[in-house]
Amino acid sequence: QVQLVESGGGLVQAGGSLRLSCAVSGRTLDYYAIAWFRQAPGKEREFVAAIHWSTRRTESADSVKSRFTISRDNADNMVYLQMNNLKREDTAVYYCAAVTNVGLNLPTYGYMYWGQGTQVTVSS
Numbered sequence: 001q002v003q004l005v006e007s008g009g010g011l012v013q014a015g016g017s018l019r020l021s022c023a024v025s026g027r028t029l030d031y032y033a034i035a036w037f038r039q040a041p042g043k044e045r046e047f048v049a050a051i052h053w054s055t056r057r058t059e060s061a062d063s064v065k066s067r068f069t070i071s072r073d074n075a076d077n078m079v080y081l082q083m084n085n086l087k088r089e090d091t092a093v094y095y096c097a098a099v100t101n102v103g104l105n106l107p108t109y110g111y112m113y114w115g116q117g118t119q120v121t122v123s124s
Contacts, residue, residue, distance in 0.1 A: 002026040002113040004034075004096045009118030012086055020081040020118060022096035032100040034079045035111055036070065038092035038120075047108045048094070049081060059106050064090075086122045093117040 008020040024034060035050035049060040049070040058070050069082045079096065097111035 002032075002098045002100065004098060004113060004115035006094065006096045006115045006118040009094060009120045011121045011123060014086060014088055014122055014124050016086055016122075017082070017084045018086065018120060020083065020094055020096075020120070022079040022081075022115060024077045024079060024096075024098065027100075031103050032098060033102050033106055033111075034072065035097045035099075035108070036079075036081045037095045037097055037111070038090075039095070039117075040089075040092040043092075045095070050106055050108060051079060052102070052104070052106045055104065057106050059108060083120070086120075088122050088124055091120060091122045093119050 003026045005023045012018050033050050033052050036048040037045050038048050039045040047061055049068055051058045051070045051072055067085045072079045095117045096115040098113040099111045
């Protein structure tokens, strides 16, 4: 089992920044990935960004590629999502997710473990 706890959401004006945090604990083993997904009201959950824990390789959705950065802190078992130049369409509940036994792959779907989510609201 993997436990994930998100924090750092809130209300921000368009053009501003937020950093989301995800605390990772439990039986993760070596080859696993952590990702951020988001779900806006009335829309399906969508992939935002992912990081491979061992190789540090990252992947991001085209809609956020130049604005969001995913990173991890090995010492504290934390994963971060730095979000810059936020837009109203970034408003959503953001979820941290994990998938184990990925080898050297970095998937954008099929995540098995989920946090409770944190709300990000961008105002104009």
